[in-house]
Amino acid sequence: MDMVTVKINGREYEVPAGSKIIDAARIAKIDIPTLCYLKDVNEIGACRLCLVEVKGARGLMAACVTEVTNGMEIYTNTPKVQASRKTNLELILSTHKKECLSCIRSGSCELQKLCRDLGVTDENRFAGKNVEGLKDESTAFLVRDNDKCILCRRCVAACKNMQGIGVIEALNRGFDTQIGSAFDQPLAATSCVSCGQCIVACPVGALHEKDDTDKVWDAINDPTKHVAICTAPSIRATIGECFGIEPGVDTEGKMVAALKRLGFDGVYDMNLTADLTIMEEATEFLGRMKEGKNLPLITSCSPGWIKYCEHYFPEFTENLSTCKSPQQMFGAMYKTYYARKRGLDPADIVFVSAIPCTAKKFEVRRPGQSAVGAGIYDVDYAITTRELGRMIEKAGINYKALDDEAFDQPFDIGSGAGAIFGATGGVMEAALRTAAEVILGTKLEKLEFEEVRGTAPIKTATYKLGDIEVRVAVASGTKNAKELLNKVKSGELAVDFIEIMACPGGCINGGGQPVQSAATKASIDLKAARSSILYNADKKMELRKSHENLAVKKLYDEFLGEPGSHTAHEVLHTHYIKRGL
Template identity: 55%
Template sequence: MSDVKVTIDNIEVNVPEGSTLLEAAHIAGVDIPTLCYLKDVNEIGACRMCLCEVEGARALAAACVFPVFDGMVARTNTPKIVEYRRKNLQLLLSDHNMDCLGCFRSGNCELLKLCRRYGVDDTEYYKGAKNHSVIEDSSKSIVRDNSKCILCRRCIGACNNLQSIGVIGANKRGFDTYVGTTFNIPLAETSCVNCGQCIVACPVGALYEKDSITQVKEAIEDPDKFVVVQAAPSTRVALAECFDQPIGMEVEGKLSAALHRLGFDRVFDTNFSADLTIVEEANELVERVKGGGVLPMITSCSPGWVKFCEHYYPELIPNLSTCKSPQQMFGAVTKSYYADVMGIPVDKIVSVSVMPCTAKKHELGRDDQGTDGYQDVDYSLTTRELARMIKMAGIEFMKLEDEPYDNPLGEYTGAGVIFGATGGVMEAALRTAVEKLTGEELIDLDFVDVRGVKGVKEAEYDLQGKKVKVAVASGLANARIIMDKVKAGEADYTFIEIMGCPGGCVNGGGQPHVDSQVRNFIDVRAERAKGLYTLDKNAPIRKAHENPVIIKMYDDYLGVPGGEKAHHLLHTSYVNRGVNKQAD
């Protein structure tokens, strides 16, 4: 594609043909404000914050959707444009709940930042009529406060375009417009999968996760409770962003140190149970391949994906691996093996997780996710919630000295840590499954064909003459592509990895908010994933089945992978949530 020459605010640049004015301005080093625009998610030109003057155009141009042309001359910051933007902000504020001090987005609200940029600190329209709104909190994971909604529709775009679910939309018209479900059905009664992509898309405080901080703090302060916490792989490459550090900065040691200072009795690593998941999942795959079981086998680590499958592809539930997710496996092991070894009564243990995912909150209460009457995990915090806890405690996070995770459930291999990136579960599983299928040591551990943020990836491997074809999908719109092929009998895959969020857990619904001004031009998914692959590359052990603590746990407690005890603790079942079936 050839370049075209454009002039933006007297800056002449060459940009690819087909670029929008917004993209061209970015190349020119000019920042055009947006609210509704989110690259590949919501490109509707509705908020009008990006209006610019283009010579020869009959009207002001919405830069986010206006295509450039050779010789175009545009002005983005004239007095007329600035006044349009100020007036636009005033109108948005006229129907906005400006309880900024009580809003969890007050430190990184995109609306507030623009108000400061354009000097809008009050509005002459604020005393007018207000749209009636309520807080919708029926979901186990997500809360909507429409009093703070600015109708940018980014949440709708995420639900429709990224996830192909579409349980929310714009209801009514004109001044009465609000975002909600069809017929105001409670979110918990829809096919919402709790992925939280609507939350990370929202520029203001209209969407947020169900808060678990209070319950976790109460457990920590209870002298009769032994509170154990696990931290997921991708939290260590995102948490630093909440403390104004670069995207993707790896802070594993500081994360451990912060959790110790918050008062948790033991600080462990979900990477450990990711290794455990691989051992069980690879064993299950080998058994299906050799024993004529249901293929392709599909991973079950992502609770958003699992619920999506239950709603939209219930006939393919037998294809799901029966393995619990790493979060749940960790909880099960904590309240069985660890409790026995340490001599701690199970009813004294409170199991907490720190996850990049809002769907994990829903997963806690799923049927068949407990052992002997005890819930595997009691509370799940998002990365954002942990950041708030650290700030409330007055901990200067970036000044913390690195600390290791506690033993024995803090040991992990490189295979466990790459779970956070799309393709990571597949690669980790292949490192173990290939050795089990061939009986030979695997020398090259890097399955690069399944890496990267592409929505759908395929690869084929020759294992001693046996062809094994695999597929990886992230984001539920991409999952549909794979699942439709399987459903139609057009897929000859052996193993499929699906992650509910685009890019995998690094881009989960519980991860730190990133302004659209950044997300539109930097691939946050790739930046966070880099840190995980670096940890894997530098790990002394890179195969899950070689984790010495897991080997000992099987020898001393679980028996063999897939055996009776392991299956009782580490495997689960699923629910048909299709038409006229259970919703939540």
């Protein structure tokens, strides 16, 4: 790598040529304040909070967009810099609805932190013309309150640049500027896929998930209801972050202990129905390979991806696996098999899933997600990692101090294959472990399918299983899904089995995960830190294959029959809609 020498605040540093000043400063252990900046996603120099002095330059330079040059002398902390940043921040504050005490982002708001860091003492120094901001609660998953929007455009960039969708934009100009959709339509009228990446991009409280926790509390406090919760594979890898634990720490035991203290009647592991999904999906895949029909098979665990496919690639809906997602399979099994076993009326069960995903809030009310019928949904409420974190905080539970506890039976066993569902490539690897042993008829010597691991946007591999060659591809992030599907469509890429997750990196980076600041995202690889937990968990487990999960086997023995059976189809499979744009 070519290096250049720069002077930052009088000290010399060697930094990679082509670095932005902000990255060079990080090497010098200096965090330059930012608001609109989101590394690799939104680098537009709009908020003017990252201004620095550069010797010889005419004015102050925006550190997030200015590249270093050899011999550059940069000053990040002069009185002129401090005064400019503070004034710019005060101007931004002039149009911000300062409802800080009751704001959902109180404590994690980047604007709030900047006010403290830059020493703002009068948040009302400038009185701006305040145009009434758009409020949009039209979708199942999102609340937009533009009165709090600071027009940083991070959500716009996440939607357009990162996800390749672009259903939101900056509209109008001057004081009338607002983030919204074409022709001022509500978001629900657009081809938004509900991935929620806009929410985790937002530095303030202008965007947040629709909060379903009150409904869950009501259910818990209703003695006539049986309230159960299951947690998705990736929650254990991220929920600690809600309590100030650094990213990359597995807190599964504490999570279970906390959930049991919240008053749920059952606390279960969704890894189990991840395994169940693999049994159904691997069977479906082998069936389609045999018939040569509707190939490539494309996974269906990610409801954001499903909605994306329905809107943008309706010609591929026949290729989607008909398997419900693990969340929906869990609810469906609970209200059929388990209700019967325990003598519970499905109407009295409230099934909650804790998920890393905002699209799951949309998924729970989709048609074809009711195994019992009669208006009883498989899953009643899907709450994000953030909502679950808030419930635990509200209950006053000292999360960090909890001793580990274990999931409740009979849904307590999940394999390593189920655990890795939360990372991109995980579903593919889990399915391959099972499909390979079914095809080969013998045990695999090596369970790791390294080629589909890692956070690369698109991964492809070919595996020879006996006489059968299986060509696979994995994409995460809808922009990468688009690229992959266009290659499949044009015939450039021949493939039999595709895994797609709507969020870049998979569920560990989902739109329902704890919000991390732009500064944290720039300094650590969040996706890698979080997914390492799942792969480490898998590595340590004895049970690493879905088809060896005895709890899953029991479900087939006692209720479902065999994978792909009539009952399995009635309870565990669904259908899709060709939505178009």
